[in-house]
Amino acid sequence: MSEIEKLERQFSEAIDNKNKIEIALKITKASYFDDFEKSRFYAIEIITLSVREKNRYLMARGLSYLGTALGNMDILNKSLICFKKAMEIFQEINDLEKVCFSCNNLGYSYLRTSNYKKALLYFQQGLEIAEEHEYLQIGAVILQNIGQLYAHISDLEKAMDYYLKALKLYETDPEYYITNLAIVYSSIGGLQKSLRNYEKSVYYHQKSLEIYQKINDDLGIAGQMCNLGSIFHIQNKTDKAIKYLNSALEKAEQLNNLEFIQVTCNNLGTFYLSLKNYDMAISYLLKALQIAEGIGNLLSSFDNYQLIGEIYLKKGDLHKCSEYLHKALNLIGKVKDLEFIQKLYRSLSELNYSMKNYRESLDYFKKSMEIKEKYFDESRNRQINEMEIKYEVEKKQKEAKIAKAEAEMYRLKNIELEKAYQQIEKEKNKTDHLLLTILPAKVALELKNYGYSLPHSYENVTVYISEFRLFEDIQRNFTAEEIIRHLNEIFEIFDENFEKMNSEKIKTFGDRYLAVSGMPMEDENHALNILKAARKNLDFIDKRNEELGLNWEINIGIHSGKVIGGIVGVKKYLYDIFGDTINTAARILEYGQPMKLNFSHTTYNLVSDYIKNPEFKETEVRGKGKMGIYSIR
Structure with a gap:
């Protein structure tokens, strides 16, 4: 009988509500990453029992656990509701450390929905509490998540700055924060890969791998092996790439982690495709496709159909190419990723051209160009949005400093009051100047004032x-x-x-x-x-x-x-x-x-x-x- 099964038996036999809540808390935490439905079920039990006991603290903890379970199940709108309600309760009972955790939960949930402005708002709120009250662990986690946010909006310099700040806190007690260290090393390795500093990327992923090996975390080991295999592939170190990717797949299969098996098979498929070993590429991509279809991952299924079809086109097997490209075409109404859709239309254009169906080839080519232009426009809009976010981030950071300065001003007396006021005015002028340098001056001011920009x-x-x-x-x-x-x-x-x-x-x-x-x-x-x-x-x-x-x-x-x-x-x-x-x-x-x-x-x-x-x-x-x-x- 597993540890969770023992706890479930204890829960069913327990009579006292408080005892049931403590057991349910243990079950929910133990099933966090393995059984989302079980974690959700016992989180609801915690909330129900806490209401009966009129214990608002435990109710808020139950809501936090439920928000996490729903987030893991990708039910993000309900997850946000739970986190907000939990935060309200923690604020009412003045549990600032739990408020700090709630801010991080809300920030990360908004980050997952690409609402970067709200994500940053909650992260900064949580970070202020963590720094003021020296909550080192949650403070480091928030720093790491802010780094991830900046990586999402392509501000790699700031992303690295926040990752290194988190790393510095974790290194104050490497044994206690050992798992956090592995995660942040991996994040820095990924950032170095984006910056094309491949040797540094290998260094950080290997440090992460060493930690996961030390704590016997097989999933972490598999992840870092997959990351290293991907980098060695980019560096054209074929033998090392094959070694690490195959090791990652072996680990994933031992764990029976279908999602990770699918990702690793995809990586192996694209690796063999780059070597023009089309048969090996197809074999791995078909395995990835089978898993994607089984777990209902439509985007991965779509991508695999398109890529397998493209390989068959390279092999000259037009019948098989048509079969897989049209399977992807059948999913097009359920896929939102314009880049994937544009690639499919381009492949269909090439297929029809090879089959001498020139009219159909031209039609698909036109669709490909239309989608490409739309994708280009969206990419530009995304860049504008990212610039606005950076603008608002700097603005909020400066406003927070000014607010603290103003609070201090009111505690000063007589002559010191005027001196402090002049300093604040100076800081405000610096803030305005800094904000106008984030974007070209006219663009920043006109967007701010009118919602549009003059030439x-x-x-x-x-x-x-x-x-x-x-x-x-x-x-x-x-x-x-x-x-x-x-x-x-x-x-x-x-x-x-x-x-x-x-x-x-x-x-x-x-x-x-x-x-x-x-x-x-x-x-x-x-x-x-x-x-x-x-x-x-x-x-x-x-x-x-x-x-x-x-x-x-x-x-x-x-x-x-x-x-x-x-x-x-x-x-x-x-x-x-x-x-x-x-x-x-x-x-x-x-x-x-x-x-x-x-x-x-x-x-x-x-x-x-x-x-x-x-x-x-x-x-x-x-x-x-x-x-x-x-x-x-």
Whole structure:
């Protein structure tokens, strides 16, 4: 008989309500992570018995446990209700440590629903209590969760800062906080992976693994092995990747943890796919798919259908490809992830093209582009939202400091009162200045005051424009469907090249591609960023021409200067740009050499330390007079 079964028997035999509550508390805690339904059932028993005993403290604890159980079951709206009610009771009975725990529970629940503003509000409230009363354990947990929040909104520097603060507290008593240490080491390892510091990522995940091995936590061991296998995969350390991923799968199978088995099989499937071992990739992905279908994970099922179909397309098995892609298509009404949907439409377009169903191929291609644009818009809106969150975070932190200063002011006497007031005014001015530096001044102030942004001038920006040389001749040699497919493949690589170089795609129009660096976020290397990305574009075109036996060439124009742009719209924010800098880049494109980086003297001055012996010519340019144009390859 297991320990939980013994406790359940004691509960059923107990007569005294207080005794029943104590046993129910033990059962609820013991079944936290293994049996959510059991944890929920006994949490309700705690609440019911506490009401009979008129014990509000135990009722609040029961509500907290019920909120946790419901959260584990992904019933987040009811989970939030329980946590809020528990917090109200703890506040009434003045149990500040439990209020602090409730703040963390509410913050984490809002974090899971991506309501970052409310999550941060509760985390900060809990952290203030923890720091004031030296509740080290819950304080460290909140710091760690704030780090996770910042990681979610891509503020990796602040995420690392909070993780390290949590780590410092845990290291004050490493034996007591041993599990917390393992978790925060893993979080830091994940952050280092996002920052592409792979050696540091390996270091922290190995420290986490060592702790889990020390405390014999098999699930933790499996998780860190999976993380390490994933990093070794990125580093092309094939033998190590296989070793760790297989070890993770073996552990997960020993534990019979279906969700973890599914995740690990997915990782192994994508690993073998990268090695072009399609049969092994399919075998693992089918195993992951079977589990996803069994546990009702629609998003994972959808992704697996699409990926398996894509592999069969690579193998040339169009029948099997069609079978799995259409299974994914049947789930499309239940899937909200636009990136997954866009990938499916793109695969269906390629499938139909291979089957010579050009009309269907074009239809799916258009759907793919529509979803891609929608996803792009949502990504931009998400970035705006993240910037607003960062703005409000700094504002609340400064306001909290000012509030404390004001409280102190009222305790001062006579002359000291005026001195304190002047200091507060100074702090307020600093706060306003800091908040206006989080966003471009006009954008921040106009969004704050009016809910929209007027165009903003950016002084130091480099603009890239490219188009295909003799594109009308190219069009004569290909069908419309083929032209669209070629442009899509090329522009997707261009997108990646500019993103890697901290540059921003603005738009494409026909065969033209427009990108910038230096806006909306300033970057002193804006000119160098554009040249590096543009050179990658040329290398890609050369390689593609060689592989496909084509002779496509692009003309490129690059110029640096002032650009007008910013957030456009009220309900749906987008960036757009205009100004003479764009016109000049277009003229350079027109008069420059094909398959070379053609740029102005202004741009050359910004990158001259990095370029040797560029070609130079001075030519009469339409609408500009004589202009010097530099060219390199």
